Amino acid sequence: xxTSVLDMSVSLDGYIADPDDFLGGDDGERLxxxxxxxxxxxxxxxxxxxxxxxxxxxxxxLVGRRTAELMDHxxxxxxxxxxxxxxxxxxxxxxRWGYPLVTYVLDGIESAMAQAKAAAGEKDVQVRGxxxxxxxxxxxxxxEIQVHQIPVLLGAGRRLFDVLxxxxxxxxxxxxxxxxxxxxRYRVRR
Amino acid sequence: xxTSVLDMSVSLDGYIADPDDFLGGDDGERLxxxxxxxxxxxxxxxxxxxxxxxxxxxxxxLVGRRTAELMDHxxxxxxxxxxxxxxxxxxxxxxRWGYPLVTYVLDGIESAMAQAKAAAGEKDVQVRGxxxxxxxxxxxxxxEIQVHQIPVLLGAGRRLFDVLxxxxxxxxxxxxxxxxxxxxRYRVRR
Numbered sequence: 001x002x003t004s005v006l007d008m009s010v011s012l013d014g015y016i017a018d019p020d021d022f023l024g025g026d027d028g029e030r031l032x033x034x035x036x037x038x039x040x041x042x043x044x045x046x047x048x049x050x051x052x053x054x055x056x057x058x059x060x061x062l063v064g065r066r067t068a069e070l071m072d073h074x075x076x077x078x079x080x081x082x083x084x085x086x087x088x089x090x091x092x093x094x095x096r097w098g099y100p101l102v103t104y105v106l107d108g109i110e111s112a113m114a115q116a117k118a119a120a121g122e123k124d125v126q127v128r129g130x131x132x133x134x135x136x137x138x139x140x141x142x143x144e145i146q147v148h149q150i151p152v153l154l155g156a157g158r159r160l161f162d163v164l165x166x167x168x169x170x171x172x173x174x175x176x177x178x179x180x181x182x183x184x185r186y187r188v189r190r
Numbered sequence: 191x192x193t194s195v196l197d198m199s200v201s202l203d204g205y206i207a208d209p210d211d212f213l214g215g216d217d218g219e220r221l222x223x224x225x226x227x228x229x230x231x232x233x234x235x236x237x238x239x240x241x242x243x244x245x246x247x248x249x250x251x252l253v254g255r256r257t258a259e260l261m262d263h264x265x266x267x268x269x270x271x272x273x274x275x276x277x278x279x280x281x282x283x284x285x286r287w288g289y290p291l292v293t294y295v296l297d298g299i300e301s302a303m304a305q306a307k308a309a310a311g312e313k314d315v316q317v318r319g320x321x322x323x324x325x326x327x328x329x330x331x332x333x334e335i336q337v338h339q340i341p342v343l344l345g346a347g348r349r350l351f352d353v354l355x356x357x358x359x360x361x362x363x364x365x366x367x368x369x370x371x372x373x374x375r376y377r378v379r380r
Contacts, residue, residue: 013351014204155354161203164345
């Protein structure tokens with residue numbers, strides 16, 4: 001069974017990005033520093049290697065259109081994974097003709113997730129983009145939330161969670177405690 | 191040296207209370223269930239006993255006017271501790287004449303905190319109320335933040351953190367991982 005996972009670095013005050021920035025923090029990178037915190041080798045921090053293994057084990061990506069277009073669909077290649085974009089509008093030219101791994105799904109997020117899970121097989125579906133993650137939560141098709149909670153108050157920006165129509169219970173699956181971040185993985189209860 | 195501490199139970203989506211409620215969650219108590227999670231004795235959960243020891247070790251309370259008035263100043267007695275209320279307006283009749291332990295401070299939050307710390311001696315100052323905590327953060331007089339992060343998305347409500355004028359770095363002092371909550375204590379960096 002495929003599991004759909006939202007993986008996000010978030011400040012203590014709930015922001016995932018600057019107001020005007022695609023990334024997070026004064027320097028545009030504050031929220032993502034934890035992943036390259038290994039001063040000795042200059043490479044990934046040990047905990048980031050573990051998460052990278054989880055990221056690369058995914059079998060498909062479900063991504064919101066805003067994020068997909070901001071990233072130009074990763075040039076059509078997100079680690080060779082099939083990419084599903086739920087949207088109300090048909091794709092632009094590049095995604096329509098240039099990117100064989102990119103599929104726009106126009107009949108709802110449930111359908112998009114079903115197609116992503118089918119493509120992922122036994123592997124995870126990576127969910128990208130806060131708006132799309134919230135729609136997936138509302139539709140009951142988001143299975144897990146991996147939060148990297150960063151010890152910073154950004155003060156303003158784009159929030160991971162805005163307003164949801166109802167209360168949703170979670171279950172804590174795992175907490176990894178490092179000086180750079182508190183990594184908490186939740187299962188969405190249904 | 192006295193340390194000022196904000197201690198708050200907060201949902202993963204950053205809410206500390208329902209939109210219309212002084213408390214948090216559908217039943218008004220969801221965010222505070224972790225503290226009485228001990229099904230066997232019906233008493234406090236073990237981790238809550240530890241936090242209760244920290245709470246009762248405080249030497250003074252600094253509380254926002256809204257919270258203070260909602261709680262009727264705890265009838266004038268918050269565990270026998272002196273209570274300081276920063277406000278722009280003089281206190282109402284009860285606080286002015288009926289509650290000798292309650293002091294309204296009209297010349298700013300820095301002054302209120304200085305008076306609270308002087309009264310607390312070597313003990314902590316408990317900071318109550320999200321609005322007042324944010325003003326204390328902005329003024330540079332909040333030392334630590336103890337968050338009890340609850341595995342629930344409330345979906346709406348009053349947030350612990352709204353908008354702050356600048357980015358503030360924190361340091362993770364301690365993480366306590368239980369099934370009912372992730373208890374994270376931060377030091378505010380200055």
